[in-house]
Amino acid sequence: MRTAVFSTKSYDRQFLAPAAQAAGHMLTFLEPRLSPQTAVLAREFPAICSFVNDYVTAEVLEILAAGGTKFVALRCAGFNQIDLEAAGRVGIRVARVPAYSPHAVAEHAIGMMLALNRKFHKAFNRVREGNFALEGLLGFDMHGKTAGVVGTGKIGAIVAQLLACFGCDVLLYDVVQNAECAAVGRYVTLPELWARCDIVTLHCPLTPATEHLIDARSIAAMKPGVMFINTSRGALVDTQAVIDGLKSGRIGYLGLDVYEEEADLFFENLSERVIQDDVFTRLLTFPNVLITAHQAFFTQTALAQIATVTMQNLTAFEQGNELANEVRAVGGKK
Ligand code: NAD
Numbered sequence: 401m402r403t404a405v406f407s408t409k410s411y412d413r414q415f416l417a418p419a420a421q422a423a424g425h426m427l428t429f430l431e432p433r434l435s436p437q438t439a440v441l442a443r444e445f446p447a448i449c450s451f452v453n454d455y456v457t458a459e460v461l462e463i464l465a466a467g468g469t470k471f472v473a474l475r476c477a478g479f480n481q482i483d484l485e486a487a488g489r490v491g492i493r494v495a496r497v498p499a500y501s502p503h504a505v506a507e508h509a510i511g512m513m514l515a516l517n518r519k520f521h522k523a524f525n526r527v528r529e530g531n532f533a534l535e536g537l538l539g540f541d542m543h544g545k546t547a548g549v550v551g552t553g554k555i556g557a558i559v560a561q562l563l564a565c566f567g568c569d570v571l572l573y574d575v576v577q578n579a580e581c582a583a584v585g586r587y588v589t590l591p592e593l594w595a596r597c598d599i600v601t602l603h604c605p606l607t608p609a610t611e612h613l614i615d616a617r618s619i620a621a622m623k624p625g626v627m628f629i630n631t632s633r634g635a636l637v638d639t640q641a642v643i644d645g646l647k648s649g650r651i652g653y654l655g656l657d658v659y660e661e662e663a664d665l666f667f668e669n670l671s672e673r674v675i676q677d678d679v680f681t682r683l684l685t686f687p688n689v690l691i692t693a694h695q696a697f698f699t700q701t702a703l704a705q706i707a708t709v710t711m712q713n714l715t716a717f718e719q720g721n722e723l724a725n726e727v728r729a730v731g732g733k734k
Contacts, residue, residue, distance in 0.1 A: 401446055403448060404442040405428065405449040406438070406454050415706065419710070425711060425715070433454055433663075434455070434460060446471060446718075447470070447471040447472070448473070449475055450475070453666065461492055464492060465492055469492060470491065470493065471493050474495065477499065493717065493726060494727050495717065495725040500701075500702045500709065501702035501705055502557075504702040506555050506558035508696035512657070513629060516655050516690050517542070543566055543567035546571060546597050546598050548572070550573045550603065550604055555603045560581050563584075572585045572587045574587070595623065597622070599628075599629070600627070603631070605632070616638070631655075653688050653689075655689075656683070659680060659683075
């Protein structure tokens with residue numbers, strides 16, 4: 401099926417092009433992000449393929465529908481960036497890649513914990529400069545610490561297992577309990593998790609219920625010096641409250657792979673530009689903050705799986721087969 405691929409990077413091409421050839425789909429790679437200004441580029445394409453920071457708003461969907469688009473293949477798991485009600489209204493169906501490599505994200509979250517704790521990023525620079533002093537690099541044993549996992553789905557379950565392997569006492573919170581996870585940790589209430597954990601890591605989706613789950617109140621309820629990791633979605637966190645928590649010392653370590661306003665920053669090389677986001681630049685000034693630019697998913701395994709499942713979604717739609725990975729508005733008809 402002819403498909404316009406938005407927000408194309410070299411690595412998208414590398415994995416999507418061979419998968420499309422094998423599946424018999426014709427992809428047109430477009431570099432711009434999908435927006436009301438660029439949606440016309442998809443005119444007469446029956447399908448488009450978009451990524452996490454392509455905001456598929458009602459306005460964008462109306463332009464796509466007017467141009468003849470009937471299908472949006474999201475090459476990501478999260479779908480908070482698409483207005484599903486509007487998609488249903490204009491007759492556009494949507495499918496996603498529900499799981500590509502939960503291990504990729506889980507391993508990145510653990511990597512952030514280790515890097516922040518043992519300060520690998522600082523040690524790397526020091527040793528290259530011939531500075532072999534250890535002052536300022538003091539870490540702690542993960543073994544014996546209490547670690548809290550919020551959201552125990554595919555990714556959170558792996559993080560819980562890995563933390564248990566380190567010898568952490570694992571506390572869990574989810575609105576739906578996962579029996580597999582209960583074998584390696586103990587489900588508790590959120591207030592108990594905040595109060596008891598030395599490390600807190602988020603693995604729940606962004607929904608109206610989880611937006612700003614981490615705010616001034618939840619931070620105040622956490623242990624002083626807590627390590628906080630977010631590899632899920634930026635808007636789970638009130639960034640200003642986190643900055644206040646870092647300034648007061650309540651947050652002792654912060655690892656972010658996602659940021660509330662990342663759409664204007666991440667996935668681009670802005671090294672020659674002046675970053676206008678003062679909240680983001682403030683975050684960069686703290687010595688105990690490690691930020692990666694939404695790269696937790698970024699492994700060969702994950703990109704290959706994303707390409708394969710995206711092609712399966714396009715084929716299922718084209719052939720009128722059941723769309724196993726369809727997402728639609730709550731209450732919307734399939
Ligand atoms: P999943 O659907 O398997 O698990 C999500 C879990 O969160 C479920 O168990 C669900 O019950 C739980 N949940 C829902 N509402 C909750 C609430 N109010 N409080 C606590 N838990 C709640 O999803 P997953 O594959 O494990 O992915 C988790 C999140 O990771 C995704 O939503 C996405 O935002 C993020 N993600 C990030 C990257 C990255 O590169 N940084 C890549 C993939 C996914």
